[in-house]
Amino acid sequence: MTAVRVVDVHAGYGGRPALRGVSAELRGGGWLAVVGPNGAGKSTLLKAVAGLLPFRGDVTLDGKRAELLSRKEKARLIGYAPQNPVLPEGLRVADYVLLGRTPHLGPLAREGRDDLSIVDNSLARLDLTGLAGRKLRTLSGGERRRAVLARVLAQRARILLLDEPTAGLDLGHAQELLELLDRLRSEDGTTVVSTVHDLTLAAQYAEELLLLADGEVAAAGAPAEVLTPDRLARHYGATADVLVASRGELVIAPTRRGPAPVNRT
Numbered sequence: 001m002t003a004v005r006v007v008d009v010h011a012g013y014g015g016r017p018a019l020r021g022v023s024a025e026l027r028g029g030g031w032l033a034v035v036g037p038n039g040a041g042k043s044t045l046l047k048a049v050a051g052l053l054p055f056r057g058d059v060t061l062d063g064k065r066a067e068l069l070s071r072k073e074k075a076r077l078i079g080y081a082p083q084n085p086v087l088p089e090g091l092r093v094a095d096y097v098l099l100g101r102t103p104h105l106g107p108l109a110r111e112g113r114d115d116l117s118i119v120d121n122s123l124a125r126l127d128l129t130g131l132a133g134r135k136l137r138t139l140s141g142g143e144r145r146r147a148v149l150a151r152v153l154a155q156r157a158r159i160l161l162l163d164e165p166t167a168g169l170d171l172g173h174a175q176e177l178l179e180l181l182d183r184l185r186s187e188d189g190t191t192v193v194s195t196v197h198d199l200t201l202a203a204q205y206a207e208e209l210l211l212l213a214d215g216e217v218a219a220a221g222a223p224a225e226v227l228t229p230d231r232l233a234r235h236y237g238a239t240a241d242v243l244v245a246s247r248g249e250l251v252i253a254p255t256r257r258g259p260a261p262v263n264r265t
């Protein structure tokens with residue numbers, strides 16, 4: 001079943017268009033990476049799908065039109081991690097992650113044992129157990145990012161909208177997160193839409209790429225179809241080789257524009 005369908009979406013800020021006729025479709029349990037240069041409209045698309053920005057066009061989530069979903073229904077269905085969230089700095093990490101359970105709490109809004117165990121599990125999955133008692137304001141940039149993702153995981157939403165989830169994470173934590181998302185997708189059928197700047201990681205984990213440029217879809221499809229040196233030059237102004245690694249995975253390797261480097265070995 002199609003989990004996310006976006007049809008001819010237009011959105012903007014103060015009359016200035018940022019998305020112009022964007023369409024995309026993703027099956028349940030799929031992973032769509034939204035890529036494109038700075039200012040292309042990637043975050044705007046995620047905000048529109050999350051219902052945080054007015055738009056023209058249609059967005060359907062799990063077969064239901066997004067604008068007809070109640071706030072609580074939407075919060076159960078979508079877990080959204082913005083690029084630069086404003087955090088309640090005085091809150092402890094565990095209490096912040098518990099906020100992810102809010103859409104599931106009963107009328108008295110008291111968390112139960114299940115909620116606390118989901119929070120513990122989310123903290124462990126993001127390697128935050130040892131930091132559970134720390135105030136958010138004391139965390140490093142990457143630790144804060146992981147706390148935000150732990151809150152989103154605790155929500156147990158069927159569709160995750162993650163804006164630059166690996167930004168600020170070291171290589172190991174970035175890889176662990178992507179592997180975790182991949183497992184959620186294949187084991188629980190979670191659907192993932194993420195924006196990504198690292199095109200090699202995008203190609204390794206996402207099954208579909210949506211390349212946005214200047215608010216429009218420049219290309220869509222499997223990574224090998226979308227990521228060509230020609231498109232990287234045209235839309236990113238970058239010179240890069242698209243290599244195929246030993247396991248068949250794509251590697252996007254930027255190349256120097258000047259003369260070939262002197263061999264330093």
Ligand SMILES: Nc1ncnc2c1ncn2[C@@H]1O[C@H](COP(=O)(O)OP(=O)(O)OP(=O)(O)O)[C@@H](O)[C@H]1O
Nearest residue numbers: 013014017018036037038039040041042043044045
């Ligand atoms: N709050 C805002 N007010 C006005 N213009 C905005 C706002 N947010 C984004 N824009 C503009 O909308 C366009 C798309 O921005 P968006 O944040 O969606 O790009 P992006 O592809 O996510 O970029 P990046 O890779 O730099 O994060 C840009 O021209 C940006 O300047």
